[in-house]
Amino acid sequence: IAGITQAPTSQILAAGRRMTLRCTQDMRHNAMYWYRQDLGLGLRLIHYSNTAGTTGKGEVPDGYSVSRANTDDFPLTLASAVPSQTSVYFCASSDSGTGNEQFFGPGTRLTVL
Amino acid sequence: GQSLEQPSEVTAVEGAIVQINCTYQTSGFYGLSWYQQHDGGAPTFLSYNGLDGLEETGRFSSFLSRSDSYGYLLLQELQMKDSASYFCAVKQGGKLIFGQGTELSVKP
DSSP states (O other), rough: OSEEEEEEEEEEEOOTEEEEEEEEEOOOSSSSEEEETTTTTEEEEEEESSSSTTEOOOOOOTEEEESSSSSSOOOEEESSSSGGGGGEEEEEEETTOOOOOOOOOOOEEEEEE | OOOEOOEHHHETTTTOOOOEEEEEEEEEEEEEEEEETTTTOOEEEEEEEEEEEEEEETEEEEEEEETEEEEEEEEESOOOOOEEEEEEEEEETEEEEEEOOEEEEEEE
């Protein structure tokens, strides 16, 4: 079934640890995105990639890094996690040809203690 | 800067019509989208307005007035399953900037 998968589903992490959230899509979409969702703050864009090999910063990029080595994968790395990074993280993709609809993964619930 | 304003909560009864408004202030604008999210799950796309006017998709319609920086989502014949959070989002280039969401509660 075509779509986006994210791993892990949830994670509890000690502050200071490094963590990579995985995101894979099989729709051959050019563009991919990472959002965080906190209660009362909606979805905020962390980083995005318009095509493989390129990335860009969103609204809240500090403390996060991404890479886009190929079309399908777009991992998000927290180099040294802090409690304020406790959130639900959603990965999304879109066909940059139309770009009007983003498809979201199921999310990763991350708790940093 | 950029901001989107939408009501935090709306309550309506089954079978009724409800309108969720969204006003925006952004430095660049390419269109207004609406997404639905159930219980913290994956947001799903509902509609997109790139030009002024009304777009209709079944029970859901979305409206945009670019001169007023305003749009709304209209849900007709409300069903219990429509209870969810609804987000407006401004398209800026290839990126989306989301509002904080409106939680819709549909009562019997």
